[in-house]
Amino acid sequence: MVSQRNKQDLLNRMRRLEGQVRGITKMIEEDRYCVDILLQISASRAGLQKVGLSILDSHTRGCVTSAIKENRGDEMVDELIDVLDRFMK
Amino acid sequence: MVSQRNKQDLLNRMRRLEGQVRGITKMIEEDRYCVDILLQISASRAGLQKVGLSILDSHTRGCVTSAIKENRGDEMVDELIDVLDRFMK
Amino acid sequence: MVSQRNKQDLLNRMRRLEGQVRGITKMIEEDRYCVDILLQISASRAGLQKVGLSILDSHTRGCVTSAIKENRGDEMVDELIDVLDRFMK
Amino acid sequence: MVSQRNKQDLLNRMRRLEGQVRGITKMIEEDRYCVDILLQISASRAGLQKVGLSILDSHTRGCVTSAIKENRGDEMVDELIDVLDRFMK
Numbered sequence: 001m002v003s004q005r006n007k008q009d010l011l012n013r014m015r016r017l018e019g020q021v022r023g024i025t026k027m028i029e030e031d032r033y034c035v036d037i038l039l040q041i042s043a044s045r046a047g048l049q050k051v052g053l054s055i056l057d058s059h060t061r062g063c064v065t066s067a068i069k070e071n072r073g074d075e076m077v078d079e080l081i082d083v084l085d086r087f088m089k
Numbered sequence: 090m091v092s093q094r095n096k097q098d099l100l101n102r103m104r105r106l107e108g109q110v111r112g113i114t115k116m117i118e119e120d121r122y123c124v125d126i127l128l129q130i131s132a133s134r135a136g137l138q139k140v141g142l143s144i145l146d147s148h149t150r151g152c153v154t155s156a157i158k159e160n161r162g163d164e165m166v167d168e169l170i171d172v173l174d175r176f177m178k
Numbered sequence: 179m180v181s182q183r184n185k186q187d188l189l190n191r192m193r194r195l196e197g198q199v200r201g202i203t204k205m206i207e208e209d210r211y212c213v214d215i216l217l218q219i220s221a222s223r224a225g226l227q228k229v230g231l232s233i234l235d236s237h238t239r240g241c242v243t244s245a246i247k248e249n250r251g252d253e254m255v256d257e258l259i260d261v262l263d264r265f266m267k
Numbered sequence: 268m269v270s271q272r273n274k275q276d277l278l279n280r281m282r283r284l285e286g287q288v289r290g291i292t293k294m295i296e297e298d299r300y301c302v303d304i305l306l307q308i309s310a311s312r313a314g315l316q317k318v319g320l321s322i323l324d325s326h327t328r329g330c331v332t333s334a335i336k337e338n339r340g341d342e343m344v345d346e347l348i349d350v351l352d353r354f355m356k
Contacts, residue, residue: 034148059123212326237301
């Protein structure tokens with residue numbers, strides 16, 4: 001679970017990312033220069049990665065930490081490694 | 090420049106991606122399970138990558154090819170490699 | 179710390195990767211086709227990523243889990259997220 | 268094809284990378300701290316990426332440019348996009 005403060009920050013970042021992604025659609029619609037579109041795509045992907053890393057942080061500090069303290073950490077770590085594997089691609 | 094047919098396909102994919110990104114915001118708002126959010130982020134990043142690759146394809150076949158044929162390919166390739174460098178991160 | 183069994187597996191994978199990386203050098207030396215070299219580079223990077231993920235797994239199950247159980251998990255998670263951030267690039 | 272000057276630079280970088288990869292094996296052998304090993308893996312992957320980008324640059328300026336000038340650029344670009352797709356993962 002994400003803390004209230006962190007949640008607001010993530011929501012703000014997601015709204016900006018929504019705008020950025022809509023901006024990419026518009027750039028394609030308006031036949032803007034490919035390289036400029038690619039740079040925007042690159043920026044949005046980096047922004048999503050940053051949100052993901054922040055969620056990973058909360059998840060590890062929250063759910064994973066609780067599970068480990070209650071001696072049921074193993075499946076949690078399996079799941080974490082699995083999601084990291086996908087995330088790194 | 091992206092061809093008309095390819096453009097429509099890209100716009101369809103971008104609309105789906107817009108929905109996916111709004112979906113991530115909603116998941117954060119509703120305190121959904123972190124791992125599920127991370128999987129959605131991962132899927133959106135992969136979708137953006139795929140759109141990017143398709144734009145790279147058009148760009149190389151279009152602008153870069155024309156520039157090379159007119160013997161002004163060098164700066165185009167500089168710019169291409171530069172955008173690839175950012176894109177790969 | 180990596181378990182003995184996992185360690186042997188990692189060492190075997192690393193020896194193969196060492197051979198693969200030497201193979202890339204040789205391909206460059208022998209002026210082999212660029213695309214073939216790029217595919218080998220891509221395979222080596224994927225192999226290194228896999229070794230990294232396996233070490234991340236051991237680290238989370240080992241050091242991070244112990245630290246969390248002894249209520250000194252916070253810095254460990256900071257360090258973990260920091261290394262993930264670099265790793266994802 | 269890579270130019271002679273660029274080739275020597277690539278070979279120097281590859282020798283350093285070979286050493287770095289052997290260093291990772293040694294770190295695993297000596298049970299070094301996981302996070303330190305992960306940072307080395309991360310650095311080697313970034314080094315390989317850089318070599319790859321430099322080869323991509325030569326390939327685009329050389330083979331791809333020649334093929335385009337001789338009106339047989341299409342398959343070359345197909346191949347290029349295909350290798351970029353793998354490379355970005």
